[in-house]
Structures are given as C-alpha cells and as structure tokens.
Amino acid sequence: MPSRLILLAVLALLVVSGCRKSEAPTPVADSPATSPENPTTSKPPAADTPTITEADLSGVLAGLTQAVRKFGFEKQRMPKDLEELVAAGYLSAMPAAPAGKKFTINEKKVQVVLTGR
Secondary structure (H helix, E strand, O other): OHHHHHHHHHHHHHHHHHOOOOOOOOOOOOOOOOOOOOOOOOOOOOOOOOOOOHHHHHHHHHHHHHHHHHHHHHHOOOOOOHHHHHHOOOOOOOOOOOOOEEEEEEOOOOEEEEEEO
C-alpha cells in the first residue's frame, strides 16, 4: 500500500511539472539588413500581393481536397467546380491562388491541384 502512495505522488509530481506555463520566447530585434528603415538592403513585399509559402499552399490544397471529398461523400457526386463548395457551405470563401495559377479538381484522384491559367 505505501508503494502505491509513493507511485501516486511521483505521478502527480510529473503531471504538475509537465503542466507548467512556459515563458514566451524573447522577441529578436530586426537586424539592419532586414529592417524596414533600410530600404536598400531589403524590399518588403507589396501590400497588394500576399506571399504564400509552400507550407501554406500545401495546407490550402489539403483543405480544398478535404472539402471536395466531403462534398462527394455526402452528395454522392463531384462538385462542378470549387465555387459550388462555397455555395454549399463546405468552404467559407475561395482562397486566392498564387499569381498565374488556379485551383482545379483532379477527378481521377479526387483532389485539388494547382494548374496554370
């Protein structure tokens, strides 16, 4: 019985120590090469052209594919286009594709891919 109490106490300490609130990371100051005050060394992206990273694009494609598959499963047919997913409530809005590209549905693989316009 005492060994159970010791085990319980050790487990409680582990749980409590694992639940500590971690400190927020210290922000790093901009270096002179990337500072907005130094326009000769770095050029910030234009406000009207959002930059999309490869990871963001993969997430967008995965989300669109998931919406297409859910629509197909529930409606027993493929959507005519991605705008139909918005109209049916499977997407809140159509995400913007990178410049010169568009999202299309690959019906054979039942996934959304990025193609040229």
